Amino acid sequence: MKSYNVAIMGATGAVGQQMKEQLEKRNFPVKNIVFLASSRSAGQEITFKGKTYTVQEAVPESFENVDIALFSAGGSISEKFAPEAVKRGAVVIDNTSAFRMDKEVPLVVPEVNKEDIRLHKGIIANPNCSTIQMVCALQPLKEQYGLSKIVVSTYQAVSGAGVNAINELKSQSADFDNAQNAEASVLPVKSADRHYPIAFNAIPQIDQFTDNGYTYEEMKMINETKKIMHDDTLSVAATCVRLPVVTGHSESVYVELEGVPTVAEVKQSIANAPGVELMDDPSNQVYPMPLMAAGKDEVFVGRIRQDLDNPQGFHLWVVSDNLVKGAALNSVQIAEALVEEQIV
Amino acid sequence: MKSYNVAIMGATGAVGQQMKEQLEKRNFPVKNIVFLASSRSAGQEITFKGKTYTVQEAVPESFENVDIALFSAGGSISEKFAPEAVKRGAVVIDNTSAFRMDKEVPLVVPEVNKEDIRLHKGIIANPNCSTIQMVCALQPLKEQYGLSKIVVSTYQAVSGAGVNAINELKSQSADFDNAQNAEASVLPVKSADRHYPIAFNAIPQIDQFTDNGYTYEEMKMINETKKIMHDDTLSVAATCVRLPVVTGHSESVYVELEGVPTVAEVKQSIANAPGVELMDDPSNQVYPMPLMAAGKDEVFVGRIRQDLDNPQGFHLWVVSDNLVKGAALNSVQIAEALVEEQIV
The missing domain is CATH 3.30.360.10 (Dihydrodipicolinate Reductase; domain 2)
Known part of the structure; x- marks a missing residue:
């Protein structure tokens, strides 16, 4: 089975932690995973499937070779780094409000409009929790x-x-x-x-x-x-x-x-x-x-x-x-849909 | 100025206490006041305008000579005692749900339908707080x-x-x-x-x-x-x-x-x-x-x-x-309207 290089941007936040847990729990086919955050949180350790990772400070090059990047670190961070990730070939699933109403960006809840992921141009937005x-x-x-x-x-x-x-x-x-x-x-x-x-x-x-x-x-x-x-x-x-x-x-x-x-x-x-x-x-x-x-x-x-x-x-x-289906789970379900539809 | 004999039924409850405070605060023309409750609460003391009163156990005869009786002691108490009070000439202002939807009983919020008090046949209902x-x-x-x-x-x-x-x-x-x-x-x-x-x-x-x-x-x-x-x-x-x-x-x-x-x-x-x-x-x-x-x-x-x-x-x-305008204040305003319209 094919597996994927995944990045979590905002890994130390409440939603970032939930994203990691959902990837583990749902056994998402992860090849490599990288945990990214601001310089303030870099250096913290995160355990994923029994292995310990050090959180790295995000820079544009962090997204080299990343297939799927899950973002939940605030709108301004998404605005800065999501285009960098897309430029390097990643599909970004963004949990902030930065791109949600952008006509070029699908806004997806898999139970409702999964087919919209096919229209993506690099970024897929995760809606607001409510x-x-x-x-x-x-x-x-x-x-x-x-x-x-x-x-x-x-x-x-x-x-x-x-x-x-x-x-x-x-x-x-x-x-x-x-x-x-x-x-x-x-x-x-x-x-x-x-x-x-x-x-x-x-x-x-x-x-x-x-x-x-x-x-x-x-x-x-x-x-x-x-x-x-x-x-x-x-x-x-x-x-x-x-x-x-x-x-x-x-x-x-x-x-x-x-x-x-x-x-x-x-x-x-x-x-x-x-x-x-x-x-x-x-x-x-x-x-x-x-x-x-x-x-x-x-x-x-x-x-x-x-x-x-x-x-x-x-x-x-x-x-x-609000942190699970309202954020992390929905993002991981979008990633699963990308795999299922062979978009990544 | 004319003054009135008032009874508070359920005087020791949260709403009953607020009723007493509203009568004091709004300087309602009270001649005599009697505080009534179940046998369990009888004997407690209540201060009204600087004078101490002992809460009495309610019996039908408690309402002799009462002009206005404010009830807030539960629906079954109102069903039992309100007719006794009316029989003795009192106007009952009832804060329970016992009579609210009775076609013979006006349901009154003075800011909205004060004129309905004129239709009373002894009981006026105070609506639900919400x-x-x-x-x-x-x-x-x-x-x-x-x-x-x-x-x-x-x-x-x-x-x-x-x-x-x-x-x-x-x-x-x-x-x-x-x-x-x-x-x-x-x-x-x-x-x-x-x-x-x-x-x-x-x-x-x-x-x-x-x-x-x-x-x-x-x-x-x-x-x-x-x-x-x-x-x-x-x-x-x-x-x-x-x-x-x-x-x-x-x-x-x-x-x-x-x-x-x-x-x-x-x-x-x-x-x-x-x-x-x-x-x-x-x-x-x-x-x-x-x-x-x-x-x-x-x-x-x-x-x-x-x-x-x-x-x-x-x-x-x-x-x-919910205890003030939602209950006690509205009841006292109904009493004031009765005075103002010379219904008592």
Whole structure:
């Protein structure tokens, strides 16, 4: 069996570590692997399939002879190094937002639009975490019944904002009685002017605001969903909120379909969908929650019910690990698709 | 000035204590006050305007000579004692769900349908906390632009489930690294078969499930909103979720209006609405959050923006203290309206 030279750019970050674990767990056919990071993290050691590797500082030449480069080190790093990797013959799978809306770059969730990888010109973008889990849940409904409108409100974990955000939640949580006056320096956005406590709070801001009053996170959900689903006429309305949850994004998704299936039919569509697990038994209090989804591969869907005032309206509660299917797993699945389709 | 004999039923609970504080703070014209509870809580002492009162066990005769009785001691207590109070000439303002959907009982949020108090036959119901804050925010939009559809996802605090839920959140939060295995015995519903940790989690169940897959909390929002707004044709779709927040419910509200106002016009409507405070300046990261709303009287609204795919669609982020405007304050405002309209 053919095997491949793989690079992980941003290997010491939360998503980079998950990428390494997914490559191991899924037994991806790796010939050689190189772990890359900024000079600050270079020198750290990483164990991959029992062998110890030293993290190297990324330079353009790091990508010589690399077949597949998985990037998750921030948008500016991708902008700088992804073209260098492509120039040297690698296919870049980029988990940042740098190239997602570039018309020349496919934006891929394998369960939804795997065939788009064939259009790549060197870079394939991995969507935003909150987008990935939503489109996995909705694609079967789109295919079977047609999808005209999405209204989504998210309940997002702090791990999406990095390890500093997790540490901030931890330290704030230890001081229950002082929640209103807790010190904050990371959330909602590290570089923003104002910071708010996340423990015992809900912050309706993820990423910076755009000029239209939406945040970049909300605009990502709106624009990426249309691109992945190849439907500019699909109506998408999103509100993104950060919660005191460590890992696992939840989404309250309301959809309007073109058809009028029964609830049982919608549940059956979800149950049959690849990568998705139906978890929906109200009489036994069975529904997904972020605490139980953390560390798992699947997109979990529950609380499916029909709008009592509109038979084309349905509610879904969609939960998944934002670092796994929301980032590392999806990237590795794209790499697997490249192998399967003999594109690398 | 005329003054009134007042009773608080459920005086030792979280809402009962808030009712007492609101009567003091708003200087309600109290002649005599009696604090009532179950035999378990009888004998406790409560200070009202500098005078100490002993909580008495409620019996039917407790309501002799009472003009206004504020009830917040659970639905079965209201079912038992509210008719006894009415029989003795009191007007009951009931904060439980016992009578809310009774056609003979007005369901009142003074900012929205104060005039309905005139239709009372002894009992006036106080709506569910999550309903109250939403209708306060939406009434000005309904009046000015017409309202056809609401899709709401809630982010609700544990204090709505009582002091045991607060204690459970506190003890679970102290053990950050053990979140997945934290002991739980209160949430989502004390009497339910299964309990889940709330710290670092989001539970998509508030109250028990009904046969149609919705929870009672969701059905309350749907049915009560239509009743308060006097509009059976209004489409209301709700998903209710419990969060690791102590006090302050947040709501991601998406509405479709009949008209097409600008965002500036919608903001102006909200800014002018009674009981509502506009808190919406994305460029300075100004938006409401539960930690800052706890302990305050107002319904705070921010993140107002127009649906990019539908000019009649608008998003609002609505936050308020679930024990204050969501319960005690609204009840006391109903009492004030009874005085103002000379109904008592």
